[in-house]
Amino acid sequence: MQITFLGTSSGVPTRSRNVSSVALRLPQRAEVWLFDCGEGTQHQFLRSEFKVSQIRRIFVTHMHGDHIFGLMGLLASCGLAGNAQQQRIDIYGPPKLNEYLQACRRYSQTHFSYPIRVHTVSPGKVFEDEEFTVYCDRLEHRVPAFGYRIVEKDRPGRFDVKKATALGIPSGPIYGRLKRGELVELPNGRKIHGSELCGPPLPGRKLAYCTDTVFCEQAIDLASQADVLIHEATFSHHDAELAYQRLHSTSTMAAQVALAAQVKQLIMTHFSPRYAPGNAIQLEDLLAEARAIFANTVMAYDFFTFDIPRLDAIASKPQPSVVSS
Template structure:
C-alpha cells in the first residue's frame, strides 16, 4: 500500500500548498491496484494529472466532511469522469449532507453528472466513538469509519489491504524441479500443481506464511477525540491533521482542529507505527516547527510532502518516501 499527498493546506491554497486530497493505492490480488481518493479539495484533479494518475482509475472517493477545502474539487473531478465516458460506478462515501451537495450541483448548469454513482452517507451522530463501524469493502479493501470532533459532521476513515500470499520457497521449488513460469503463479495463488514426476505439489508446502495487509487511517479535521483514537489503534500509518502549533492550541480548539503535539499524543496512545502530519495552516510559512513539536513526543513522525509517495509497509517496515 502507498499514499500520495495531493494537497496539504488547511482552509485555502497557498503558493506552496494545495487543499486537502490524498490518493491511496492498494495492491489487489486480481487486478493491478485499487485507488481511493480521500477528500477532494480544489484542484485535486490537477494534482492527479501532475502525478500521471488518470481520474477514471479512481475506484472511490471518501469525504471526511463538507468544508470547501475538502470537497470543492468534486465538481471538476466528476465532470471530467463524465467527459471521459466513465461507465463503471464510482463509490462516493461521506457524512450527512453529501447527497445534498451532489444534488445541489446537479440542479445547476455547473455540473451534469453522467457517471453512475454509488453514494452513501453516514451520520457521525449515530456512530460509535469507541469502536469502528465497518463498511462494505472497496474491491476487497477493508473500510471502516468513526466520528470525529469538528464544527460540522465529520468522519474519519481506516483502510486495510487484503492479506497477501506468502513468498514462494525458491530453493524448495528447484529441488522439486518446478520450472519458472505459469506454475509459479498458480502456486502463488494457492492452487496445487503437478511436478515433473507426476506428483502433486500443494501451495502450502512451498509458500511461507500469509503476509498481513498494511493499514492506514485518516483523522482530519478534528479535535482530539475517541473516534480518532479508534481509527488509529495499532495502525501502520496514521495520517493526522496538524493545523496548528501548540502555541496556537486555543485557536485549534476554537476552530475544531488539532495541534501537531495533539497528533503525536494520539499516535503514541493508540500505538500507531508511524505518524504523517498534514493539513497545515497558511499562517506557517514553514512546517519545520510542527515536525519538531510532534517528533519530540512521537519520533516516528514525518510530514506529508505533495506529490511524494509514501510506502506503508507491514510488519516491521516503515513509511519511505519515493520520487
C-alpha cells in the first residue's frame, strides 16, 4: 500500500500545492483508489507515474468544490481517451454526489464509454472484497462530510517449505491450499492443516482519511490503531477560533486525534495558503505544534509518497517534513 498526495492545499490551489486528492496504490492488484478529486487532479495525474486506467474506486468526503471540482473532468478524460483498458469505476460519496455528476453529464453532453457506479455512503461498511474493507463515518463540517477507514485483511503467515518437504508433501497446488490455511488430505490418508506449516498471520494494514472536519470523536474511532492517519490541518493553533468558526482542524487538533487513536503515523494535509513563506506563521510552525503533541508527524506536500509497511513497524527511513508552499 502506497500513498501519494496529489493535492495538499485547502480551498484554493497555490503555485506549489493543488487542492485535495490522495491516491492509494495497491500494487498487488495494479489498482489506484482516489480519495477526493479537487480541480486539477487530472493534471496531477499527468505529472505522476499513475495511469487513469488504473483507477477503480474514488471516495469523496463531501461536496465542497476543492474536493470534487476535478471529478467530472477526470472521468470525462478517461472516456475521451477511448482507453480499452478502462474498467468500471465505483464512486463513493455523500448524498447529492450522483445528482451532481448526472447534471454535469447532462449539461456538458458527456458520454462515458465505460461503466460508472455511484454509491451513496452512510456510516458503516461501504465496501468489502477478499482483501480490503472500507468503512466511513460522519465528521463535523459545514456540510455532510465523511471520513474513511481502509482495512487490509490479515494474511496467512510465512509458509515453511522445508517443513512441508520433510513431511513428504508434494509441491504444487497443494501448497497453495495449505498457505490458505485449509485442511488437506495427503495421498497416504494423512490430514494436515495449513496452520501447522504457516507462521503467525501477517496483520493487515489500516489507513484513515479524515478531512474536512473540526476535532471530533468520530475521527478518533476511524483512526483507532491505524498504521497511518491522514488528517487535515487547515489552521495553526494560533488561529483556533477560525478553525471552530469554519469547522476545520488546527495542527494540534490533528495531533490530538492521532494521540487519542494511538496511530503509528500522522500525515497532515489541507493547509491554508495563509501560512506561505514570509508570513508571521508558516507551515514549519504548524509542524512544530503538532509534534509537541504527537511526535511521529509529517506534513504532506504535492507528490509526497509514503509506503505503509506490511508489518507493524513503520519504516525507519527518514521522512521529509515540509516544503515551502
